[in-house]
Amino acid sequence: MADLDIHEPGDLTEAFSLLSETDGAARPMGGGTALMLMMKAQLFKPSALVSLAKVDPRFHGVELSADGGTFSIGAMTTFAELEHNKDLCDRLPVIAQTMVTLANPRVRNVATIGGNLAHADPHLDLPPVWASLDAEVSVIGPQGERRFPVIDLFAGYYETTLQPGELIMRLHAPVQDGWRRRYVKVTTRSAHDWPAIGIAIGVKMNGAQCEDLRLILSAATDRPTRLVEAETVLRGQTITDDLLAAAGKTAASEVHIETDSRGATDYKAHLLSVHLKRALHDLCE
Ligand SMILES: Cc1cc2nc3c(=O)[nH]c(=O)nc-3n(C[C@H](O)[C@H](O)[C@H](O)COP(=O)(O)OP(=O)(O)OC[C@H]3O[C@@H](n4cnc5c(N)ncnc54)[C@H](O)[C@@H]3O)c2cc1C
Structure with missing residues (x-):
């Protein structure tokens, strides 16, 4: 392996300087x-790694806003x-649910x-789970911050x-009381494997009517993708099995689904329509 420097800067100015010195070869x-x-795997050969462990206290900690929102x-x-x-998992149980099949404790x-x-x-x-929560990111770079x-x-x-030069500094996740949420990880090998498809779902019901919802697809597309048309099929409607089946079909046809080692396009489209309908059926009940 080529020489590799590992730095642990004590502030952001030093981190930005180290990251800019090597023309992109420091990460x-x-x-x-x-x-x-x-x-x-030799896909990537950095000349230096810059640890973010000590750059700024804002890169650490989990806090709930004063209004609990x-x-x-x-x-x-x-x-x-x-x-x-506990506080986070009590208010956003979908995070704990997602962790159960995410990698391993190490x-x-x-x-x-x-x-x-x-x-x-x-x-x-x-x-996709953060996206289904309408979460935001704060990033910071030599030019300042943006969210x-x-x-x-x-x-x-x-x-x-x-x-x-920009770094992700914090994530902001709304609690959104009254929403029901689930992450559906569909694997074709073991439960902890990479998904063939992932679907993050958030639904707000008013009796039998779907008041609002978020459907985010991952693993089948090149980035987490909102299923806007499938959402439109359901938003404001009284939920029936036929409507859920229609939403599943719409989801499977509204985005370009990629083939990869976890499944071909047609197979993943079928998984999407079946698993979306099934999960929504449980959540909307
Ligand atoms: C054995 C194994 C099994 C796994 N299984 C799963 C799984 O089932 N599901 C799943 O979702 N994931 C899985 N993962 C992936 C794992 O989630 C990622 O490796 C992990 O999230 C990366 O986080 P990290 O802090 O280690 O990132 P790093 O390896 O430190 O960095 C990853 C990239 O982000 C950049 N980076 C890091 N921090 C910042 C920052 N704050 N701002 C800007 N850039 C930054 C780095 O330069 C690098 O390009 C698995 C990983 C392993 C090794």
Whole structure:
């Protein structure tokens, strides 16, 4: 392996300087789980890794806003810290539910929320869940800070809309009382494997009527993708089995579904229509 410097800057100015010095060959590091795999596979050969562990206190901690409406989560928060945060899992149980089949305890102990988002592999489990919550990200770079919907972070396979030098600093997830939520991970091998499709669902019911909903597809598309037309089929309607079947069919035809080692386009489209209908049936009951 070529020489590799590992830095642990004590503030953001030093981190930005280290990241800019090497013309893109230095990379920020969260837990390092994705970086190490890519380096071992020789897909990626950085000259330096810049740990974000000590750059700024704002990269750490899970806080609930004073009005109880939004969780703010530092980018360096590990999956294990999230799954053991009782307050967060009580108010957003979909996070704990997603963790059950996400990797394994060794990975969850070190992988971070920020690294998970920035990696932008469309098969990751949490990004569609954050998108279904209408979560936002705060990013910081040499030019300053900006905040935008998390779904706009993803630009394609392993691609984000981060500008050179920008770092993910925090994630903001609304609690949204009254919504029912689920992440459906459909794997074709073991339960902890990468999904053939992932569907993050949020539904707000008013009696038998669907008041509002979010449907986000992952793993079948090159980025987490909102199923806008399927949402339109259901929004404002009284839920029936026929309507759920129509929403499943609409979902399977409204986006371009990719073939990969977990399944061909037609197969994934079928999985989507069946699993979306089934999950919505449970959630809307
Ligand atoms: C054995 C194994 C099994 C796994 N199984 C699953 C699974 O079932 N489901 C699933 O969803 N995931 C799974 N993963 C993937 C895992 O979720 C990712 O590897 C992890 O989320 C990456 O987080 P990290 O903190 O380790 O990122 P890192 O490896 O540190 O970084 C990943 C990328 O993000 C960049 N980066 C890191 N932090 C920031 C930041 N704050 N701002 C900007 N850029 C940043 C890095 O430069 C790099 O490009 C698995 C991983 C392993 C190793």
